[in-house]
Amino acid sequence: MRATRLAAAGLLLSLAACGNSGPGTVADKKSLVIGVKADQPGLGRQGPNGYEGFDVDVAVYVAGRLGVPRNRIRFRTTNSSVREAALAAGDVDLIFATYSITARRKKAVTFAGPYYVAHQDTLVRPGAAIRDVRDLKGKRICEVTGSNSWRRVVEEREIAATPVTAPTYGACMDDLAAGRLDAVSTDDLILAGFAAGRGGKIINAPFTDEKYGVGLRKGDLEGCEAVNRALTRMYQDGTAARLLDKWFGDSGLKLTTSVPQFEGCS
Numbered sequence: 001m002r003a004t005r006l007a008a009a010g011l012l013l014s015l016a017a018c019g020n021s022g023p024g025t026v027a028d029k030k031s032l033v034i035g036v037k038a039d040q041p042g043l044g045r046q047g048p049n050g051y052e053g054f055d056v057d058v059a060v061y062v063a064g065r066l067g068v069p070r071n072r073i074r075f076r077t078t079n080s081s082v083r084e085a086a087l088a089a090g091d092v093d094l095i096f097a098t099y100s101i102t103a104r105r106k107k108a109v110t111f112a113g114p115y116y117v118a119h120q121d122t123l124v125r126p127g128a129a130i131r132d133v134r135d136l137k138g139k140r141i142c143e144v145t146g147s148n149s150w151r152r153v154v155e156e157r158e159i160a161a162t163p164v165t166a167p168t169y170g171a172c173m174d175d176l177a178a179g180r181l182d183a184v185s186t187d188d189l190i191l192a193g194f195a196a197g198r199g200g201k202i203i204n205a206p207f208t209d210e211k212y213g214v215g216l217r218k219g220d221l222e223g224c225e226a227v228n229r230a231l232t233r234m235y236q237d238g239t240a241a242r243l244l245d246k247w248f249g250d251s252g253l254k255l256t257t258s259v260p261q262f263e264g265c266s
């Protein structure tokens with residue numbers, strides 16, 4: 001009887017503890033499910049030995065600083081179209097997937113970081129007469145569902161390109177090679193990763209700042225602060241410079257190795 005009452009009191013206490021932090025913070029988890037891309041070379045790609053790339057390595061580093069070792073991380077493919085929903089549903093705890101911080105997304109997601117600032121550029125077939133984003137007028141560009149890059153061209157710059165939908169940037173590259181597209185306009189890191197393996201010409205006319213954030217469930221400010229501390233450390237201890245060189249050292253891109261200005265957790 002006494003033992004039962006004690007057990008019941010313990011249960012109440014632990015329920016109360018859960019209640020205080022709502023659905024919980026990633027800062028307290030003993031294992032993590034992390035959303036990454038699966039077909040973006042250099043960033044997040046699923047190969048025979050699992051997921052690899054800059055985003056994957058940054059995720060492993062941050063998880064380690066949160067107290068979660070590599071063998072307690074489960075990576076999950078999280079395409080552009082499902083990122084917000086995957087966080088809201090609790091399918092993933094964190095997202096490291098070339099995920100730009102935008103005002104629209106901030107309504108549904110808490111973002112730590114940015115952990116890197118990429119810039120949108122454009123990849124074309126060799127010999128194409130496209131030298132600047134304005135030359136995309138009347139051209140077929142890739143619209144990856146849930147991605148922001150096509151909006152940067154069509155909505156923000158009001159350039160009358162023709163978006164052609166695709167599920168991933170890997171699919172865009174197939175469409176470009178097959179002549180179904182004239183250009184793929186998106187983050188320079190993404191384009192550099194593809195160009196290294198599949199060719200194509202990056203026109204080298206960057207026109208945006210893409211702040212790569214770490215996606216967290218909306219409202220997990222404690223987790224967000226913890227991730228920001230980990231990211232600061234990643235730059236201070238030389239890991240960021242090493243990982244950028246590891247994945248993009250041969251790309252010809254000008255890599256920034258100082259810690260980006262954080263957005264603030266909200």
Ligand code: GLU
Nearest residue numbers: 080098099100147148149
């Ligand atoms: N960084 C851009 C975005 O978040 C393009 C890449 C992507 O969709 O993952 O929309």
